[in-house]
Amino acid sequence: MRPIFITGIGTGVGKTVTAAIITEALQADYWKPVQTGLEEGTDANTIQTLLSNTNSRVFDEVYRLHLPASPHIAAKEENVVIDTDKILARYQQLQKDSDLMIVEGAGGLLVPLNDDEFILHLAKKLNAKVILVSRNYLGSINHSLLTAAVCKQHNIDVIGWMFNDQFQGYEEDIVRWSGYPKIGSVQQAGTVSRSFVAEQAAAVRSSLQALL
Template identity: 35%
Template sequence: MKALSLFVTGTDTGVGKTRISVALLHALSAHHARVVGMKPVAAGIENINGVLTNEDVVALRAASTCAVPPELDNPVLLPEPVSPHIAAARTGVKIDIAHLVACHRALAQRADAVVVEGAGGFLVPLSDLETGADLAQALALPVVLVVGLRLGCLNHALLTAEVIRARGLTLAGWVANHVDPAMLAQQDNLAFLRQKIHAPLLAIVPYQPVFDPRALAFTLPLEWQ
């Protein structure tokens, strides 16, 4: 049986893609025995429990139900927490989209469900010529869009949804994540996005300084179950 795979992107960096990816892994694990997260490109290395790694990668691995070789779930780990194309250039690394696709294919053979978390926003540069949108297009997976509810989110959300569809990809659903507790007219913004995005709203995440991914209620489409 072919593994279910999803690509998680966001309206910007810092909108909660990792939190939502982790929550999706927990939700999918109720229906699939073997779920695994993938961070194809991670920028920013930290010393976590004596190991040099990336905190997003650690979170995805903790939410996965099967262990895989690190070169598969995080093929590119870059030292500096800057745009991937800058971090890669500074360390002489070439981000090879074909290799990332091959790593995903290997994960899909080992798991029942794979959640792939992109870096930054959808069009984040991976090199001078390629972006995260090129990676998503090469993977050809249904896309889940995380919208960070804050000032400016309407423009960012509608632009991102438009580009996803322009790339020939399916916008399978979106998540509204309240990242700014002081945002004015939150419910009005949310109501506007529900009218305009034209994709299922999978979850509404209240502002949570301490996030509990297992408590997040997802409305999963039947084909994901």
Template identity: 35%
Template structure:
């Protein structure tokens, strides 16, 4: 891919933090690799590391690196990794650092130049502060990529999904689809919630359901990818 925005790329956002963005992003990378595409994942900003053999490792960054079919370093996948597991602007302040737009845009372009398909995963929800004057919605807007929404299937998910969809549209971005991820296996009326989301997001935003991931004991990318809608994803990335 030598032009921007690349044809096979997406920005993955979520209805909240801890709703499964990374497991879905890794599954998308796995699915892309199965299509024969050189896939690369990018987690521009990641907060929260653990010390493994003397190296600070962010689990989300590592999972995206391992799911990418291109050989990448943790630094290429995660240009900004902070030790504290908190809002990124706070984590950056604690380390006396700032999150620079140009650094992220250059990292995205560098990966896109090597890959056939690119998955950029946001942090938290759609409007998470990255500094005093910008947030992840600004980042998505500057990247200009189509947006995929990961809906954490739990009580309140309809409201969170519709609000996020409205925010995506307000930024002039295209919501190309959504993926439901069951984070509460005991969620009441899950089927009815999913049915409403299917109808409402398709009618109001032209966003089809691209997969429904049940509660899984494994977060392995291949296991999650098995629950993605192959035909729907092909329509998104090969249209």
């Protein structure tokens, strides 16, 4: 099965929690090929603590970069060039033993990986279906619709939207204007725990499976 790529309308919009929910819902494997900012731990470590099922595996990153910055900047700080062919080769190895891979990107679709390629190029190179993560805040309609426009411009295969946070009733407007369906909305939680992720995964499982 083609991988599912999790991307967002920006940074800090809930991609990792959404990735945990989708991974748990489908009992898939998880992989974040490029991780920047190691001081507070990695997204892979976070995912590992949030999964309840025993089928999912969390794979190591291809690039682990210390600076919490855009991948191309963090890579330059360490005299590294992010090579998407290297990431693709690693995916081809991993997928031989994986029924379904959830791949988490960094930031949004136009986050640079190197001087020539962006996150969207990695999603396309992996031949992935994409889930868009939108957080409800002032300005999120614009950011969401710009993200949708980029997907259409580049013929990206979008499964649908995952929404989170509670601000105003933007979700149905974004669905209508973008033309992409809603998979689900993540409920607010004081603490994101393993039980919370399992509960949210159960809530979106049927709608997610219907769209795959």
